[in-house]
Amino acid sequence: MKTLAWLMIPIAALASSATAQKVETGSTEWDKLAPARMGSDDLDYNRLVRWATQELQNPACRVNGMRPDKFDIDEPYAVLLEPNGNVSRIIVREMGCPGLNTIVGSTVAEMAKRGKFHPTGEKTPLWYGGRLSFAAANSTPH
Numbered sequence: 001m002k003t004l005a006w007l008m009i010p011i012a013a014l015a016s017s018a019t020a021q022k023v024e025t026g027s028t029e030w031d032k033l034a035p036a037r038m039g040s041d042d043l044d045y046n047r048l049v050r051w052a053t054q055e056l057q058n059p060a061c062r063v064n065g066m067r068p069d070k071f072d073i074d075e076p077y078a079v080l081l082e083p084n085g086n087v088s089r090i091i092v093r094e095m096g097c098p099g100l101n102t103i104v105g106s107t108v109a110e111m112a113k114r115g116k117f118h119p120t121g122e123k124t125p126l127w128y129g130g131r132l133s134f135a136a137a138n139s140t141p142h
Helices: 045-055 098-113
Strands: 022-026 070-081 087-093 126-137
Touching: 022 098, 045 070, 045 098, 045 126, 070 098, 087 098, 098 126
Parallel strands: 022 087
Antiparallel strands: 070 087, 070 126
């Protein structure tokens, strides 16, 4: 797999000291990354929706087309997978909202910590991609 060039800005405090992942925002050709092989999906989507609703109320969070009561988050990420399935680096796309970047980055870091990424069988670490998707559309009766 070819080496990827990244524009990186660290996201502070995403991974606890117990995890070895380095989480950053950046950009790449997301669709050209091989998909990461993963275990079952057991994310708490209700928690992600509540967290995103809270973050979208923050004036520092400016994402076109998203409001606290209506949003659709479908964000790519890249993980540098060691041959044994451990994740050493995580890159999430810059969304224009520090809180949403944190949601995506910390969720992927938590997935890595719980061993959701499968061993690659490769001899060296390689970059793989995935997506984190969740949405909310609270409608009020007219």
